[in-house]
Amino acid sequence: MGAFLVPGVYRDHSIAWKGSGMALVTFKLNTYAMAKMTGYFPRLRFQPTTVSTLTGGGNSYLFPTQSISVVIAADNESCSANLAPSSWTRPNVLYRLIIEWLDAAGNFSYQDVLPWLLFVPPAGGTLDELLALPSNPYQAYIGDVPPNEWTPPIPTIPGTWWLDSDPESPTFGHLHEWE
8 A cells, every 4th residue: 555645635546447437426517607508518537637547356457648528427427437436547547627618519618637646545535535625725624623623634735724612721712734
């Protein structure tokens, strides 16, 4: 076991091919008004950052950088993709999410490219759990213990703020920032 260096996050490097062994990544696609994308024509794909290999089950696999399509469910909101776990490939593959916007005729109009890379563990997860995102500078956690000690714990990546609300603590009322 080892660690993959994503700021503030420990990642398991267990290598074990389990046949189909794909990791499911899920999320919802909405407007900033939290509305469904009705009337919009997005095409989403995950772009691997590198060519990778994987050995298992008596086979040796070579994965090119061909993009993987995201399935948009009939509700025009729920999205999912099955991806090869990052820690199972050599070198570890990361993924970038690309949203291509099409016009009503299906022609390319423009694209959004997420600036953050995605590390996919064997268990998969939701998009916001897997992206190496910077902390929101306008957000602070308030509690009697730091967020990384909560159940479930909140990852304390650099820039995370926590206000100590324990009146018995010597740092009561202090605002802490992880670096």
